[in-house]
Structure formats: C-alpha cells, structure tokens
Amino acid sequence: MFIPGFKIDDHNDKLLKAHQRKLKMVSEEIRNAENIIEKLMQFQVAIPSWALGTGGTRFGRFSGKGEPGTLEEKIEDIGLLHALNRSSGAISLHIPWDIPRNTQSIKALAAQLGIRFDAVNSNTFQDQKDQSWSYKFGSLHHVDKKVRQQAIEHNLEVIEYGKALGSNAITVWLSDGSSFPGQLNFRKAFQNTLESFEEIYRRLPSDWKMFIEYKAFEPNFYSMTVGDWGQSLLYASKLGEKAYTLVDLGHHLPNANIEQIVSLLLMEGKLGGFHFNDSKYGDDDLTVGSINPYQLFLIFYELVEGMDERNMNHATDLGWMIDASHNVKDPLEDLLQSVEAIKIAYAQALLVDKEKLKAAQQENDVVMAQEVLQNAFRTDTRPLLTEARLRAHAAIDPLLLFRELKVRDELIRQRGSVKIATGL
C-alpha cells in the first residue's frame, strides 16, 4: 500500500487552521521554537523489523491481521509510517528473522521509500533449525569453544548482511547467563565472552560501531553475563573505540536511575545507541512514554545536555531505535504513538533553560532546579512536532489519517488475515 501525497494534503488542509492557532500560542511562550522545529525535522527513529507484527508473551500470542509476511512487506509498512510522520526513515534488522534474500531489490525498495538501514541485530538466544550446537547454556560465553565459535560466526554473517545493505552498526544482545547459583564461574563466563567479542570486533569494518546491549534478568534469572551498564562498559572499554554500550530502557532493575546512566556513558564517550520502550515492572516492552513520560523527558534532557557538551549531532551520532512488543494494539498505530512520544520528550528537553538550571545547581537552589525542568516538561510541544511534520510534507495528525485511510483494512485486503510476522 502506498499513501499518495494528495491524501496527505487533503488531510492537512482540513486541520491547518487549528494547528496554526496552537503553533502561534506556543511559539510566543518559548524562545527557540524555530530551532526546535529544525532539529525535529532532522530527528529519525529506527523501526525494528521484529515489531511490525503482533508480539506474544510467554503465555500466548493473539495475532493481528494483515501482518507483513516478508521483509519487503515490513519495509513497506515502515514506508507507510514514514509517509505519515516523516520521522521513521530507518529500519533495524534482526537476523535470522529477516534475512535479506535479494539485497539489490531490498535496497532499492528502501531507498524509494526514504528508509536507511540502521544497526543490524544478531540472535544467539534461540536455536535455529539446522544449527550444529545448542545455545541452551549460552552462546558467546559458553564453556564449549565449539558453541562459542558457532555464535561468533553467526555475528560475522550478520555483519556481512549489514554491509550489503549499507548498515554501519551491529547490536549484540546476549541471553547468556545462569539461572542457579554455582551454574557458572562468573570470571570464566566474562573472559569467554570478551574473547568472543574480540573475534567479532576484529572483523568489524573500520567505519562500523559495535553496540553491546545489557539486560538485568530474563531469560536467565540468577546472573546475566552482560547484566548491567557496568559490565557492558567494561567489555566496550576493553574492546576499543568502535565498541559502545547500548541502553534499552526496559533492561534495568525497577527504579534504576537511567538518566544518570546515560549521562555518565555519554561523558565517557561510550553511549552508542538506544532502545526505546516503557515498563511498569520489568522488560515489559510497552509503548515508550505510555507509563512514565517524565522519566523519558529526564533521559532526553541528559542526552541533549551530554551530546551538546561533546558537540555531537543529535540526529546522527547515536542510534535511536524502538524495541517494543505490541500485544494488544495495532503495531503500526503503536509505532506512530512511540515515535510521537520520543519526539515530544526530545522537544521538551530542547526547551530546558540550561543556563538557568546551571545557575540553580551552582547555588544549590533545589526548588528552582525542579521548576526549570518541570516548566519544560509541562510545555505542550506537540504543535512544534506538527509544524516539523507539515514542513516535511507529513500528516498533521498521523494516527488520525492512518484511521481515516483505513490503512489496516487495506493491508488485510492485500495480505489476508492469517499471516504471522516473524519476530517477538
């Protein structure tokens, strides 16, 4: 399915007056509206290839309809999102769920839709049909060299797929760990993992980055071999300048201060990328911003402040990716909400009066520090997002237009009701 430009124009014409009224109001309130709009236009969020279908839990999966059955259809779905919001111009591929069989035509399709290839993801947390050795007891940390070697080769293969598509980063997330005390020698597990990472790192193209994602628990419940940002940073530091830590919001213990983690990783030049989602209890993979939008704003404030401190480009110097599972919502509607929530938090962070905050911190004026942050958080930045979309020829209200055009009905008509997408 393809959304023609005139449908977007018709939609925008109807909503234009109301938008202009709101934009005028907020632009009068804040100092740097034009600057924020320009930054918002640059900012793109990568959509994961595994999140375009309905996700499941350990207990069941209630598939949606009209789901994409091939990588081409997944790219087409992201093309729909990108046509609606002009902020989803990237895809993060998961191998082997989405092996690009015909690289040239896939590249051409993505280019035609304005989509580039963000980090590629390896998968050694599941056994594949024809593999020789099982990952039941881990992959890169495994006690048996044969298993480690198989996992290393898989990661090298993923890099090759990424190279062919024009990607320039690999994200490695390991489920390696232990579920019972005594199961592992922690030191040995770390050293095996480091050696395996070194093999992969050695073969990383010179202009690539390697993102090491950590997770506190699950599927292993006693220890994880890359369990927190300290362990990830240790690996990344030992590996070298192309290795970075990747922060997935859901991969922390409850109440962890993620904004502080982000700040310190940026300070060390070791923050590589981000996986956005939200959670109430654990790795719930809910829509980013749906549970705790204030935390998302605080994280973005540290991102903006830390990136500015290092003269980094907000749009291009970190990997911005969504990593969520849509179990009860339409995945495409959920992704539209996700991108919107990320950009709202980003715009709020850009609003913070840094000089005033700095002065409050210097004076130990705790009350004023809170006022400065919350003034930004309580400003409605949505008209700025809308204006950025309008200028990029996207829809004033992407979700509304998605429903008005009956996109899902059309996808069901084209693809049928029973197809199940590969992924979570």
Ligand SMILES: [Mn+2]
């Ligand atoms: Mn993740």
